[in-house]
Amino acid sequence: MSSGPEPSGALPAPGLTVAAVARRLGVAPATLRTWDRRYGMGPSQHAAGSHRRYSPDDVARLERVRRLMLAGVPLAEAARAVATSLPGGVDPVEDAGDVEAITGAAPMRPGGGGVVAIPGGTPNARGLARAALALDGRGCREIVAQTLDRRGVVWTWDHLLVPVMVGVGQKWAQSNKGIDVEHVLSEAIASEFSERVSRAPASSPASVLLCAAPNELHVLPLWALAAGLAERHVSVRMLGARLPVDALASAVRRVGPAGVLIWSQLPETGDPTIFDALPEVRPEPQILLAGPGWWPGDSGKARRVEDLTEAITALARAAGA
Ligand code: B12
Structure with a gap:
């Protein structure tokens, strides 16, 4: 051979x-x-x-x-x-519309080793976890792409990606293993969303800025949000991970966005008072804080949003889409 x-x-x-x-x-x-x-x-x-x-x-x-x-x-x-x-x-x-419908796969076993527990996960979610565990980024991306095509951004995020990421995160927390799996999965999700964002025609009167708080590396929810906004033809500027406050201030001055959403995943990056330093611009952009990292209590001019749908709705409205 x-x-x-x-x-x-x-x-x-x-x-x-x-x-x-x-x-x-x-x-x-x-x-x-x-x-x-x-x-x-x-x-x-x-x-x-x-x-x-x-x-x-x-x-x-x-x-x-x-x-x-x-x-x-x-x-x-x-x-x-x-x-x-x-x-x-x-x-x-595939024409049956839903690969899930023909599967009767056994649930994945919880705990350490080569498995990720996804309580109540669909067969598709288990397939995605399996592909991630095999470090098969291409396979992960195919499952994400097929689900996005069939179900759209919000369903895919809430019912496929969040359960699998929570499972992968728990596996890491229990065993201190699987950072490689987390990286492969994250890359696949971010690339698929990012490609869809760049392909989508953006026609909203104003644009919105998305970024992660200083020192915050978690950005996948921002990509889901960008893709959800792209489905609504909102013009999005993605500023990505760990954006320093002065860089955000300068971007706000230059772009004059209708809305800004800042993501904090970890409490270490969730001090809302740092945004008191944002410049006064007219018209004033709507500032939204999202993610579990933000400290409780007063967030000044900023408003908190709790889920993807709420964030898409608020930003699309702000951008006039
Ligand atoms: C992917 C991932 C990474 C990737 C990020 C890659 C990337 N490009 O984003 C990498 C490998 C870089 C990473 C690094 C780290 N990570 Co990490 N990571 C994750 C993982 C698996 C998914 C993160 C994510 O996208 N979550 C989004 C969704 C899935 O979760 P959620 O925010 O809790 O969702 C709720 C709400 O926020 C809301 N919501 C969900 N989506 C959206 C969207 C919008 C727009 C809105 C408004 C709301 C909303 O609804 C959800 C239900 O309540 C999580 C596991 C987890 N449970 O989140 C760990 C996790 C967040 N990471 C964790 C840790 C500790 C780290 C590290 C410190 C590890 C280390 N020792 O290096 C570093 C820190 C890096 C840094 N400085 O920021 C811990 C955090 C624990 C804590 N609370 O403090 C977690 C929870 C894992 C765990 N189980 O312990 N990580």
Whole structure:
């Protein structure tokens, strides 16, 4: 079996070797051979004097099987579903609209080791946790993208991403393990949201600024918010993690935003009085504080918002969308 380097991306004639397909799918070559033996999902092409090669259709079928497995569908069921789908046409499994509907995956076990507990999590949430545990960023992104396409930003955030992130965070807190998992998951979520934000047409009369408090590295809720605002065509300027107060003050002066939302995840970054230093500008932007880090009590001119929907509604209104 040839295992020499082969370019990824376009399929070179006469098809891909088992090693190349394994790399593409992120599984071991031995796994592909087992799938071939058990479920007949092997290469269909023959090259003269050489080993069998996977055609583009073979690879597409395997990619569908892999996606379903990441979404929590057992291998045998995924293989059966893909084998009965129309070649190159509508896939009855994915066209059913909801991968969750055909899964009966067992709940993930709580505790340490290679599992993340997601009480009440959907099969999709368990698939996302599984992909994150396997450090499979591409798989994570595919699940996030498919759910966003079907359900939109708010549902995806509340029902898929928050439960999985809470589970991953608890695993870290209990075992001090899994920062790598947290990073892969965070990168996948941020990239998917960020790509959608940059693709969306923004047509609101005014724009809004989003940032994290000084020294605050947690920014995923800001990306969810940016994507939710992009769905409403609000023009968003994302200033990202750990923004110093003077940088925020300067941005407010230059942009004249209709609204500003500042995220604090940790109590160490949640002193609201630092924003007393924000400049007076006219018209005055609406300042919103969000996240569990903000200290209780008076937050001066700023208003607190409690969830994603409330934040989207307040900022979209401020921006005139
Ligand atoms: C991803 C993640 C990271 C990533 C962040 C990557 C990124 N690009 O954002 C990285 C790896 C960088 C990271 C680093 C750290 N992290 Co961290 N992290 C997380 C994780 C898994 C998700 C964070 C998140 O996005 N939460 C958002 C949602 C999921 O949670 P929530 O805010 O509690 O949601 C509630 C409300 O805020 C509201 N809400 C939810 N979404 C939205 C959206 C909007 C717009 C609004 C208005 C409201 C709202 O509804 C929710 C339900 O009540 C959490 C686990 C968790 N439970 O949050 C840990 C967690 C926040 N991290 C934690 C810690 C301790 C750290 C570190 C200090 C670890 C370390 N030793 O290095 C560092 C600190 C970095 C810093 N200085 O900021 C702890 C915080 C404990 C605490 N309360 O003090 C947590 C809770 C993990 C844990 N279980 O212990 N982290």
